[in-house]
Amino acid sequence: MSSTSKAVLLVADISGYTKFMKLHAVSMSHAKVIIVRLLKSLMQAARPPLKVAELEGDAVFFYAVSSEKDLKKTADQVKDQVVEFFSAFKAEIEKISKLNTCNCDACDHVTDLKLKQVVHVGDVAIEKIDRFEKLFGIDVILVHRMLKNSVPANEYVMMTDAVYSAIKDFFGIDPERRKETFDGVGEVETLVFYPGDIPEVSEGHRERIDGVSKGEKLAWRWKITWPALLELLGLKKVKGAFNNLPG
Numbered sequence: 001m002s003s004t005s006k007a008v009l010l011v012a013d014i015s016g017y018t019k020f021m022k023l024h025a026v027s028m029s030h031a032k033v034i035i036v037r038l039l040k041s042l043m044q045a046a047r048p049p050l051k052v053a054e055l056e057g058d059a060v061f062f063y064a065v066s067s068e069k070d071l072k073k074t075a076d077q078v079k080d081q082v083v084e085f086f087s088a089f090k091a092e093i094e095k096i097s098k099l100n101t102c103n104c105d106a107c108d109h110v111t112d113l114k115l116k117q118v119v120h121v122g123d124v125a126i127e128k129i130d131r132f133e134k135l136f137g138i139d140v141i142l143v144h145r146m147l148k149n150s151v152p153a154n155e156y157v158m159m160t161d162a163v164y165s166a167i168k169d170f171f172g173i174d175p176e177r178r179k180e181t182f183d184g185v186g187e188v189e190t191l192v193f194y195p196g197d198i199p200e201v202s203e204g205h206r207e208r209i210d211g212v213s214k215g216e217k218l219a220w221r222w223k224i225t226w227p228a229l230l231e232l233l234g235l236k237k238v239k240g241a242f243n244n245l246p247g
Contacts, residue, residue: 006071007124007135008078008163009143010050010062012042012085015114015154017058020106031106038092038113045088049074050081053135059147063124063135075121075166082117082157083171086201089115114155115195118146121162138185145182151192161189173197 020031035058042060043052049064062081066074093111100107122139146158164175175191182188195201 004123004125004137005065006068006121007139008064008066008071008075008119008121009124009135009139010064010078010081010117010119011056011059011143011147012062012089012115012117013059013147014038015116016112020109020113028106030102030104034096034106034110034113037096038089041088041092042085045081045084047077047081047084049077051133053133061135061144065126071121072166072168075163078119079167079170082119083198083200085117086115086157086195086198090195090201116147116155117157118143119157119159119163120146121160121166142182142185142188145185146180146188146190148182149180149190150178153194155195157193157195158190159193161191164191171198171200 014035017035020035039055039060046052046060046062049066050062051064053061053063055061064074064078093113096110100110120139120143122142123137124140125136127134127136142160146160149158151158158178159170164170170191170193173193175193178190178192180188180190
């Protein structure tokens with residue numbers, strides 16, 4: 001039995017994923033390990049009321065159910081999570097870069113990966129399927145359509161006017177207002193912000209950075225070498241889509 005609820009919806013998407021995966025066998029195996037680690041860093045940074053709805057290859061789809069009365073509070077909590085996700089992602093990229101002991105294409109280009117986030121608020125139907133919750137509705141479609149937009153950047157947060165109306169302010173930053181037309185949805189008023197304009201992102205990023213020990217480097221070396229070795233020996237098949245990577 002499904003129920004309809006108000007929810008804040010957020011998709012955190014890794015920019016540059018497709019290009020990152022178009023590599024030879026050894027690099028592709030390393031790329032998969034790197035993407036898994038980055039997705040896990042986002043999931044581990046998530047705090048209530050946000051919950052993971054789905055893993056979508058290069059993205060994590062989060063949602064936070066709210067009543068109309070508590071919508072501003074919930075939206076403000078998600079706003080804070082936007083900063084946390086940028087900080088966690090940047091810190092993990094830097095740490096992987098420090099751990100790097102390999103010169104393959106994937107390991108050499110990990111710093112090319114960026115994060116974009118899209119946020120919307122609307123009505124969702126939540127269907128319980130076995131032990132999982134599946135979200136349905138036009139607002140679920142819209143938040144995913146928002147990933148395909150006209151913003152000429154690969155690192156930003158885009159939100160709908162419905163979200164901005166709830167939070168009233170985004171860390172004192174003037175938004176870049178854009179009208180986007182999304183397939184099957186139509187024209188939508190959106191607001192775009194860039195993490196470089198948010199001091200809290202840099203501060204949170206620095207707090208997460210620590211040193212890398214020799215033990216961590218050895219463990220990481222083994223982590224990226226073992227799957228590639230199995231692939232080269234024909235004992236393991238590395239697939240290109242990598243849906244639901246962390247499992």
